[in-house]
Amino acid sequence: MKPPPPDPTRLLRRLAWAGAVLSFGLIVLGGVVRITGSGMGCGDHWPRCNGVWFPPLDLPTMIEIGHRWAAALVSIVVLAMAAVAWTRHRSERRLRDPATLAVIVLIVQVLLGAVTVKLSLPPAVVIIHLANAMVLLAVILVTALRATKPGASPTATQVTGAHSAPLRHSAHRLVMGTAALGFAVILFGAQVANFHAGLLCLGFPLCNGSMLPPTTPMAFLPWVHRALAFGFLAVVVGLAARLCRRTDPASRALRQSVALVAAATVLQIAVAAAMVLELLPPTLRALHLLVGTLVWAALVILVFHSGRTPAAGTKPAGPSLVADLVTLTKPRIISLLLVTTVAPMFITPAGLPSVSLVIWVIIGGYLMAGGANTINMWFDRDIDDKMSRTRLRPIPAGRIPAAWGLAFGIGLGLVAFAIFWYRVNPLSAWLALGGLLVYVFVYTIWLKRTSPQNIVIGGAAGAFPPLVGWAAMTGRLDLAAIYLFAIIFYWTPPHFWALALIKRGEYARAGVPMMPVVRGEARTKFEMLAYTLILLPLTLMPTFFGALGAFYGVAAALLGARLLWYCIQLLREQSSGPLAWRMYRYSLLYLALLFVAMGIDRAIPFGHRARTVPVLILDRPEQDLATPGVGHHGH
Structure with missing residues (x-):
């Protein structure tokens, strides 16, 4: 009898599951730190505790330093997991990518932990810290689940002719929405806990004996949390009833996952009821966080299995109208634009932005960029039909009439302009509209079909987002904002030409x-090399001039070195297809991480303050910079 073949994913699987269990425990332990008031048990020192590595241990110090040691253990396991993924499974992206993402999220988590301590536990940062911890747990869980079923593809597929279409379960989108709702419930619960609003909504299930929301803002928080939780319970029950109708073996994991979500949700609400009725005893508060984390983990597992379980007897269906409308906006591209819009808001001399301002800028920015992208698809429908990469877009495929697409794009732009004008400030509205006009008229209509420099000049439209974010905070444009514009301007040619190298034949046709x-x-x-050689020193100048600190400088240097390496390798190789594709994908990550590094550098307590030179003031007077906010300031 032959011995069973070796399991190639055994080590990765064990590390991933160990990391998931440890991350789960770390989240709960973090809650214990908060509940017991031990968050400052080590003072404002980080990474040392009370200025030393091994301090005298009273109870708060023991709890806080225990949490830090647990975090260190999680870090070791996650780094080991990523190392195994890269050394043993380098060619398997489904294993390598989530393991790599876990390291990135871990780094953000460690930095957030340092900021939390240095700033003496501000509620907003603590909430973000918890949210990022939940994301880290989800990413590690996905790695573990993929390593557990190495032979399965990420999604079931049915091949039709030359194309393959995903055959996820028909409820997959509903499952994704349920997970998003569950995450929102967790975030609102974190706000209730960190703003100490739990006792402002007494009684259960009613809030202070009424179904109506309280009039005070703080009491409104727990009311919203409860409303979302009850809504989440209703969705979970309906989802469980739908998914448990099937009894075939292929859906067994799906049924088990949704049953776990439902059971954990019912238990969570029961614990919440007891916690409120007993006036928030620490033990029940810790149990509430533990069960809530279990609900989140179960949701991640459910999403994973719903993406791998095809609905019985179904065939791939075409996208819905809503999905096609979203496709017209190019959401993947917009995600990067939003990063370059929001990150500058955190490095202006006006301080940190309010949550409401960030939300309005994100909404307005998405709609404005979505409008520009939609109009671009409308105008390019003839050439999109000639390229394999674009022929299945909604307009060339005939799923949306061209006139509808144009009207949709213009409508998005008008709504976005109104949002910026009334909820942010007029300068940001004009800048956002300017980006749309440059993209549509300069790039799409004029240069794209007439000049090889189309992406250089017309691509400047993609450099408008940091101007919008800066103006949203300050009401003016400073030299620093123009500098951020220049970074994206010089990044665009090597980024887009990498794709053009891959699709050269299609562009020619x-x-x-x-x-x-x-x-x-x-x-x-x-x-591409020439533009990169201009870009890299440009990205390092903020550190040399003292506008940003060492963290950003190191990040910019490391990220830029990799981008330069790709350019040099491309220049040396004859066949550039695979390498150009890797450079194209890396350039997207490069720009996102570069701007995130700016925000992190400013957030860390030892970061530098900005020194900017005002070059244009259009809307808001200088004294308004002390209180950045939203709304239309008069001329």
């Missing part, structure tokens, strides 16, 4: 004069 089509690959690669 469509008659689009991209640089590789008109000037050839060698010239394109040389110019």
Whole structure:
């Protein structure tokens, strides 16, 4: 009898599950730190405790330093997991990518922990710290689940002709929405706890004996938390009833997952009721967090299995109208634009932005960029039909009439302009509209089909987001904002030309004069290197001039070195397809991490303050900078 073949994912699987269990425990232990008031048990020192590595241990210090040691253990396991993924499963992206993402989220978590201590536990940072911990747990769980079922594909597929379409369960989107709702319930619960609002809504299930929301803002928080929790329970019960109708073996894991979610949710509400009726005893508060974390973990597992379990007897269906409308906005591209919009808001001399301001900027920014992208798809529908990458878009595929697409894009732009004008300030509204106009008229209509420099000049539209974010906070444009504009301007050519190298043939057939089509690959690669050599010193200047600190400087140098390496390798290789694709994907990550590093550098207590030179003041007087907010300030 032959011995069973070796299990190639055994080590990764064990590390991932160990990391998931430890992360779960770390979240609960963090709650114990907060509940017992031990968050400052080590003073405002980090990473040392009360200025030393091994302090005298009273109870608060023991709890806090125990939490830090547990965090260190989680860090070791996650780093080991990523190392195994890269050394043993480098070619398996489904294992390598989540393990790598876990390291990135872990780094953010460690930095948030330091900021939390240095700033003496501000509620907003504590809440973000918890949210990021939940994300870390989810990413580690996904790694563990993928390593547990190495032979399964991420989604079941049915092949039709030359194309394959995902055959997820028909309730997969509902499951995703349920998970998002569960995450929102957790965040509102964190706000209730950290703003000490739990006792402002007495009684259960009613709040102070009434179904109506309280009139005071703080009492409104627990009321919303309860309303969301009851809504979540109703959705979970309905989802469980739907998913448990099937009894075939293929859906067994799905049924077990939704049953776990339902059971944990019922238990969580029971614990919440006891906690409120007993006036928030510490033991029940800790249990409430533990069961809530269990609900979240079960939701992640449910999402994973719903993406791998095809509905019985179903065939791939075309996208819905809503899905097509979302596709027109190009949400993946917009996600990067929003990062470059929001990050500058955290580094202006006006201080930190309010949550409401960030939300309005995100909404307005998405709608404005979505409107520009939709109009772009409307105008380019003829050439989109000639390219494999774009022929299945809603307009060239005939799922949405061209006139509808144009009207939708214009409507999004108008709504976005109104949001910026009335909820942020007029300067940000004009800048956002300016980005749309440059993208539509300068790039899409004028340069894209006429000049190989189309992406250089017209691509400046993608550099408007940091101007919008800066103006949203300060009501003016400073030299620093123009500098951020320049970073994206010089980043755009090497980023987009990497894609153009891959799609050179398609651009040629469509008659689009991209640089590789008109000037050839060698010239394109040389110019990519030239723009990168301009970009990298530009990204380091804020550190040399003292506008940003060492954290950003190190991050910019490391990120830039990798981008430069890709450019040099492209220049040396004859066949640039796979390498160009890797560079294209990395350049997206590069810009996102660069701007995130700016925000983190400013957030850490030892970061530098900005020194900016005002070059334009259009809307808000200088004294308004002390209280950045929303709303239309008069001229």
